[in-house]
Amino acid sequence: MDLEQLKQQGLVWNFDQQQPFLRQATGYTALDDVLLGGWPAHDVIEVISPAFCGENRLFWPWLIQQQGLRFWINPPSPLYGAALPESIRPYCLQVDTKNAADALWATEQCLQSGRAAAVFLWSHEPLNISQTKKLQLAASHGQTPLMLFSQPRPHYLPLPLSLSLELQPRAEGLQIHVKKLKGARSGSSCFLSWQQLYPALPLSPVLTQTGTWHQASGL
Amino acid sequence: MKPLWLSLHWPCLQLDYAQYVAGELSLEQPACPHQPDATTYATQVVTPLQQLHEPQRAYLADPQQEFPIDAGPTRVKHRLPVVLLDEKTMQVVEMDRLAAAAGVHRGMSLALCCALVADLQVLPYQAAHSQQLCLQLAEALHSVCADLYLGPKHTLLLRLDPMLQLHHGLTGCLEAIQRVLAPLNLRCDAGLATTWLQAQLAQQPVQIQQATDPTPAKAKATQPTGKPASTARNHGVVHSLMPFCALPQHSLATLRIALTKTPLAAKWVEQLQRLGISHLHELLALPPAELTRRFGQELLHFLQQLQHTGAAGLSPFLPSEKFDVQLEFVWQPTLWTHLIRPLTTLLQQLESFLRKRQWQAHRLDLQLQLQEHADVTLQIHAAAGEYLQQAWFKLVSQKLESLVLPAGVRRIRLQALQLQARRQQTLVLWQEHKTASAAQTSGQLLALLQARLGSDAIKQPQARLGHHIELDLQTQFNWAALEWQPSIQNQTPTAPVDITSSVLPARWTCRPLFLHTTPQPLPLGCRKMGSIERLYSPWWHGHVEPRDYFLAQSPSWQWLWCFKDAKGQYFSHGGFA
Known part of the structure; x- marks a missing residue:
């Protein structure tokens, strides 16, 4: 079997025919550099992170500029309407399901409908490869990205995702480690300060008269 | 002229229509002999007169129960001849094609019918x-x-x-x-x-x-x-x-x-x-x-x-302004999959009803009348209104999938409520957005989610004027609110918001994205950050105690929204995710 036959069967890829992956800017320059231009469009993005450390905030600059409905499926706590800008608040919906199967079904429906700008899913159980593939197909069909949030686990099962991020909060900011990135080598990382993520929040600690950190009393 | x-x-309207709804084979399909199982035998030993007085036993010969769909090609659908008998005159009013082929005709007495057909199902006629x-x-x-x-x-x-x-x-x-x-x-x-x-x-x-x-x-x-x-x-x-x-x-x-x-x-x-x-x-x-x-x-x-x-x-016949149809089952289905064909028939009637009037329905009530059990009523909502049979069937089937029938269904009743004139959707030529090729509208998607997950599964966050923190969490998805937002179908692009601007920050920039349903005790070692914000809940809602809210960072570097109540206790009320 010669090279031409291998090419005809699609077993040989030429480097110059590689299609560039569609990216959308994240709004953070450092993160865009690491992700080769931004969030991969119309795919599943895994975010491994502890709760309440800015994991949603990473998507905020991009999310605000999108059109369509935004779905938060099984978030760790209810969405607070006062935290949502008025321009997108009517299009933000929270979906609570009774079991994991319903959550996956709702995610698939939202993704493939083509009416959602983004879907955020909190999965308490790790997804398997077939479930991930099904969600990828739905995201591609509806041209909607899925952000899959999960807690750090001791045994990590690599999934066929285009992007997998692991977030590690620090005192000064958020360390973002790229576990997997389609079309590039994994292992890169970047750092975003809390000031970059939350520019409007008063992030300086309260100092007492003696110059020590003030801790909430009674604890 | x-x-x-x-x-x-x-x-023979009742029996022919029941056969049409069940989608059974016509008379030309010969009834093949089969090995009687327990259910069939139980039917055969019941005399027609007993069946009339015990109608629930007459339904035991459900062909779908005898021969499930996955029974394999060797098992052929078989059912018994059926006649409808007038309970006053005890004469045959209607007979199905099998009974008619055996010689049964209208006005025949029950004894003569039994002489002609050994295995005969007898059901009461309902005018x-x-x-x-x-x-x-x-x-x-x-x-x-x-x-x-x-x-x-x-x-x-x-x-x-x-x-x-x-x-x-x-x-x-x-x-x-x-x-x-x-x-x-x-x-x-x-x-x-x-x-x-x-x-x-x-x-x-x-x-x-x-x-x-x-x-x-x-x-x-x-x-x-x-x-x-x-x-x-x-x-x-x-x-x-x-x-x-x-x-x-x-x-x-x-x-x-x-x-x-x-x-x-x-x-x-x-x-x-x-x-x-x-x-x-x-x-x-x-x-x-x-x-x-x-x-x-x-x-x-x-x-x-x-x-x-x-x-x-x-x-003279005048078309009704209301859609309220019922379907009586000759054989009582016990699985929701057996209801697919009858429901399709009723929903086709609904589509025809709505099409003629240029209407759409926003709600359907499906009542399942069960044998010796309480009726089951399902409410199916469609936020944006639907008139197509396929769209309604998708919603109804999602409701029925999670339903366990405790007994056979005797009758189904379908009512269309909240009827309105149909809205014509405006289509946009050369629309580059992905919604141009979307298969369903936002309203259809939300109705589908609600049909399967329940009416309270979808919530729409709201922010009231003032600091109604607990009340903001008590919001459910409001169909009426969606109805009054015409832009949700074709949302215009939002203006880019500069979230990095720290000048005059909006209220939403200093509020947590997630709020706990009930305040949780603050973990040990949290650092208080920034200034204190004292919030008063409106006195007319009963939450009159002021709370001093502040930002805190936990030892694991999580950002929490905490407060100190009037008793001096500290709680975490939300998190910045």
Whole structure:
């Protein structure tokens, strides 16, 4: 079997025919550099992170500029309407399901409908490869990205995702480690300060008269 | 133009319609012998009379229960002949095709039926159900002929002459009627004449079957002897009714209708038969004055009614403004999958109802009446309104999938509520956004999610004026709010918001994205950050105690929104995610 036959069967890829992956800017320059231009469009993005450390905030600059409905499926706590800008608040919906199967079904429906700008899913159980593939197909069909949030686990099962991020909060900011990135080598990382993520929040600690950190009393 | 009346009567309406809904095999499919299982045996030992008094046992012979769908190709669907019996006269009112093939006919006694057919299911006849089915047929035929009347004995009388111009003649009119009736595959009697009574008397059996080949709808005209007409061509109804089309040119005297089949009283028929007059044409040949002198005004009134071309004595049919249909099951399904075909039938009726009126429905109530159990009512919502059968079926099936039926379904009832004029969606040419090719609208997506997950599964965050923190969490998804937001279907692009701007930060920038349903104790070692914000809940909501909210960072570097209450206790009320 010669090279031409291998090419005809699609077993040989030429480097110059590689299609560039569609990216959308994240709004953070450092993160865009690491992700080769931004969030991969119309795919599943895994975010491994502890709760309440800015994991949603990473998507905020991009999310605000999108059109369509935004779905938060099984978030760790209810969405607070006062935290949502008025321009997108009517299009933000929270979906609570009774079991994991319903959550996956709702995610698939939202993704493939083509009416959602983004879907955020909190999965308490790790997804398997077939479930991930099904969600990828739905995201591609509806041209909607899925952000899959999960807690750090001791045994990590690599999934066929285009992007997998692991977030590690620090005192000064958020360390973002790229576990997997389609079309590039994994292992890169970047750092975003809390000031970059939350520019409007008063992030300086309260100092007492003696110059020590003030801790909430009674604890 | 002479008046032209078409009389339509369905002698076995309940059983034929039930067979159509169940999608069973027709009579031509022979019933193959099979190995009786326990369920079948239980049915066979029950005598027909016992079945009548214990109707729940009569339903044991559900063919789908005997032979599940996955039973394999070797198991052939088999069911027993069924008759409907009048409980007062104990005579057969309706018989299905299997029973009719065995020789059972209308008016036969139960004992004779049992002698003819060993395995016979006997069910009580319900006149109200026949009347309701007749009204459904009238609703379907109303689009063909608006001059529609309800005649005696569940007969529909259509005055065709005002409609001939619309349908380009009698042939086109009959073709339109065929298009409505052929899919139902009901046994039908039809008659065509210049008066409605003549048309009713001239009724003859007409079998209308659905097309089975690619040629236009094919139907067979069956003569009263039961043999198919050899001259029938593709358009079965037209040619099966063609013999009646010749009727207006001739007089009724050419018809040989026995006087016993007329509504004349038995005593008059007997007296006329003594005089040697046994058919209608013989009676019409006599001078009316002589008949009046001898038999009185009653016979004259009958003769006048026979020749009266108007609609006197008939009640006109007016389409209902409400959609409320019921379906009675001969065999009680116990699985929701068995309800698919009946529901499809009802939803097709709903689509037809809504299409004719240019309406859409926002809510359906599906009531399942169970055997010896409480009724189950399901509410299905469609936020943006739907009128298509497929869209409603998708929602209904999501509701039914999670439903466990404790008993067989005796009857289903479907009501359409919240009817509104249909909104025409504005389509945008050259729309580059992905929603241009989306298969469903936002309202359809939300209705689908709510149908499966429940009405309280979707919540829409809201922010009230003032600091109603707990109240902001008590919001559910509001269909009415969605209805009043027309831009949700085609949302315009939002202006980019600069979240990095720290000048005059908006309220949303310093609030946590997630709020705990109930405040949680603050973990140890949290650092208080920034300043304190004292929030008062409105006194009219009962939360009068002020809270001092502040930002805190946990030892694991999580960002929490905390407060200190009036008692000096610290709680975490949300998190910045």
